[in-house]
Amino acid sequence: MKAFVFPGQGAQFVGMGKDLYEGNAEAKEMFEKANEVLGFRITDLMFNGTEDDLKQTKVTQPAVFLHSVILAKTLGADFNPDMVAGHSLGEFSALTAAGVLPFEQGLKLVETRALAMQKACEATPSTMAAIIGLPDEKVEEICATVGGVCVPANYNCPGQVVISGSFEAITEACEKFKAAGAKRALPLKVGGAFHSPLMEPARAELAEAIHKANFSKPICPIYQNVDALPHTDPEEIKENLIKQLTAPVRWSHIVKNMIADGMTEAVELGPGKVLQGLIGRTSRDVKVSGLQ
Numbered sequence: 001m002k003a004f005v006f007p008g009q010g011a012q013f014v015g016m017g018k019d020l021y022e023g024n025a026e027a028k029e030m031f032e033k034a035n036e037v038l039g040f041r042i043t044d045l046m047f048n049g050t051e052d053d054l055k056q057t058k059v060t061q062p063a064v065f066l067h068s069v070i071l072a073k074t075l076g077a078d079f080n081p082d083m084v085a086g087h088s089l090g091e092f093s094a095l096t097a098a099g100v101l102p103f104e105q106g107l108k109l110v111e112t113r114a115l116a117m118q119k120a121c122e123a124t125p126s127t128m129a130a131i132i133g134l135p136d137e138k139v140e141e142i143c144a145t146v147g148g149v150c151v152p153a154n155y156n157c158p159g160q161v162v163i164s165g166s167f168e169a170i171t172e173a174c175e176k177f178k179a180a181g182a183k184r185a186l187p188l189k190v191g192g193a194f195h196s197p198l199m200e201p202a203r204a205e206l207a208e209a210i211h212k213a214n215f216s217k218p219i220c221p222i223y224q225n226v227d228a229l230p231h232t233d234p235e236e237i238k239e240n241l242i243k244q245l246t247a248p249v250r251w252s253h254i255v256k257n258m259i260a261d262g263m264t265e266a267v268e269l270g271p272g273k274v275l276q277g278l279i280g281r282t283s284r285d286v287k288v289s290g291l292q
Contacts, residue, residue, distance in 0.1 A: 001082040001083065001261070001262040001263050001264055001265070002080065002081060002082050002083075002263070002264075002265045002266075002267065003081060003082065003083045003084060003085065003258050003266045003267070004072065004079065004081040004094070004097065004145075004264070004267050004269055005084070005087075005090070005094070005139060005264075005266055005267070005268050005269070005275045005279070006063060006068045006083050006084070006085070006086035006088065006090035006091070006093035006094045006097070006268070006269060006270055006275075006283050007066065007086075007087055007090050007270045007272055007275050008086065008087040008088035008090045008281070009060050009064060009088065009089050009194075010059060010190075010272075010274070011056070011270060011271040011272030011274050012054045012060050012061075012062055012064055012271055012272075013271055014046075014047075014048070014049060014050065014054060015047060015048075015077055015271065016063065016064075016271045016292070017031065017043070017047065017063075017065050017067040017271075018046070018068065018069060019048070019156075019292075020067070020070060020074065021043060021113060023157075023255060026077040027070050027071075027073075027074050027246065030066075030069075030070045030073065030103065031066065031070065031239060033103070033104070033116070034062070034066050034107055036110065037104055037111075038062060038107070038108055040254070042062055042063060042066070042269070043127055044057065045059055045063070045124045046063050046064065046066070046067070046283060052067060052269075053193075054234065055069065055236060056118070057114050057117055057118040057121070057191050058114045058115055058118050059113075059114075061089050061110050061113060061114035061117075062107060062111055062112070062114060064081050064090070064093070064106070064111050064170060064271060065089065065090060065092055065093050065096075065106070065107065065110045065163075066099070067270045067271050067292075068086075068090065068093035068146065068269050068270030068271075069093050069096045069097055069103065069106065071291055071292075072097035072268060072269050073103070074094075074095070075291075077164045079097065079211060081098065081219070081220050082141050082220055082262070082263075083221050083222070083223060083230065083263060084097065084098050084218070084220060084221075084222050084223070084243055084256055085223040085224075085254050085258065086178070086225075087154075087249060087251055087274075088154070088194070088195070088225065088244070088249050089110065089113070090270070090275075091222075091224060091241065091244065092109060092110050092113070092241075093106075093269075093270065094222055095197060095215075095222060095241075097269070098218040098219050098220060098222060099217075099218055099219045100215050100216055100217070100218055100222070100234065101214075101215065101216075102167040102214075104271065105213055105214070108209075109206075109209055109210065109213060112201070112205065112206055113206050113208045113245075116192065116201070116202035116206055117191075117192070117199065117202045117245070118173055118204065119141050119167070119205075120192065120198065120199050120200075120201045120202040121191040121192030121193075121194045121202070123201065124166075124177065124180060124192070124193075124198050125167065125192070126149070126164070126166050126167060126170075126192045126193035126196070126198050127164075127165075127166075127167055127170050127171055127173055127187060127188065127190060127192070127193060128162055128163065128164045128170070128187075128188045128190050128192075128193060128194065128221070129138060129163050129167075129170050129173070129174055129185060129187045129188060129254070130160065130161075130162050130184065130185075130186045130237065131161050131162070131163060131174075131177050131182050131185050132159060132160055132182060132183045132184040132185075132186070133159055133181070133182050133183030133184065134159070134161070134177065134180060134181065134182045135159075136152070136155060136161060136165055136252075139152055139161045139163065139177070140152055142143050142173060142176050142177060142180060143163060144175060145176065146165075146169050146173045146176065147168075147169065147172070148165060148166045148168055148169035148170050148172075149164075149165040149167060149169055149196055150164075150166070150169035150170060150172075150173050151164055151196050151197070151206035151211065151248070152161060152248050153194060153195035153196055153248050153249065153250055154191070154195065154248065154249045154251060155248060155249065155250050155252045155253060156249075156251050156252060156278050157251070157252050157255070157278040157279075157281040157282050158252060158281065158282060159281075160278075160281075162188070163183065164193040164194060164195055164196035164198075165193050165196055166193070166197070166198070166216075167243050169212075169271075170187060171187075171196065174184075174187065175212035178227075187217075192247075195244075195245065195246065195247060195248055195249055196246065197205040197246055199245045200214075201245050202245055203242060203243075203246050206242065207242045207280050209240070210238050210241055210242055212269040213238075215225055215234035215235075215237055215238055216234060217232055217234060218232055218237070219234075220232075223254045223257060223258055224237065224240040224241070224248050225240070225244050225247070225249045225250060225251070225254070226240045226243045226244055226250070227240065227250070228254045228256075228257050228289075229257065230261065240270040249268075250278065251278060252282055255278070255279050255282045255283070255286075256282065256283075259282075259283055259285070261274055263286060264270055264286060264287060265286065265287045265288065265289075266279050266286055266287070266288050266289075267288075267289050267290065267291065268288070268289070268290035268291070269290070269291055270292070271292060272292075273290055275290075276288040276289070277291050
């Protein structure tokens with residue numbers, strides 16, 4: 001069985017989507033529609049901007065979404081998933097590619113999400129750190145001993161968890177992780193504490209937009225970040241998507257569940273190869289590939 005998977009924030013690079021725009025008339029039309037919907041030429045920033053341009057959450061999220069979704073749309077009949085999943089922001093790409101959301105509506109929700117997250121980051125300066133080489137349970141245990149906000153945010157693959165919280169709490173936690181034998185406890189250059197309680201203002205703002213949107217049944221099950229389980233019911237999908245902003249991304253659990261349900265092949269659509277690497281580190285039995 002084949003899964004199509006969609007990357008999240010952090011996978012972006014200057015030049016992303018340019019070949020697609022120049023080589024495919026349908027893709028060009030969709031990119032131009034996106035420029036119109038967003039009210040600025042995001043294609044200029046994607047194709048010829050600077051890394052700093054692309055690092056702005058309000059640019060990064062729509063850019064990664066566009067690259068992934070337009071790729072899926074231009075595959076036509078070759079986009080034939082038995083299951084889909086996306087990492088954080090990538091869940092919106094997966095839902096749009098799988099027919100849950102129309103293209104423009106998906107893009108508008110991603111824009112709302114990006115602006116709300118950027119606002120929450122500016123209101124409460126915060127950060128994230130990657131913890132390498134400890135079991136999930138140990139990471140959870142140490143997070144619970146730290147004062148202030150400090151929570152697991154991304155369960156990426158066995159032995160790799162990203163934590164999220166206030167600057168002070170993350171600094172304290174990193175020292176504790178090193179003392180506990182972590183191979184690395186590395187603060188990340190991110191705008192804020194994604195997938196933590198500090199994103200509550202953004203979650204409330206996004207919830208309003210999601211409740212107004214029309215969700216259809218997907219063409220196949222989508223394994224969602226919040227519970228790592230397959231869903232096809234539009235109302236369930238909505239609720240899980242709202243919870244996602246303040247809950248951890250259970251990516252390693254998603255991969256294990258997809259394998260248990262028969263996944264033998266995974267194709268990553270969009271910038272970078274992050275998910276191919278994470279799936280490869282979870283299981284050597286899955287054939288992984290990607291399209292950019």
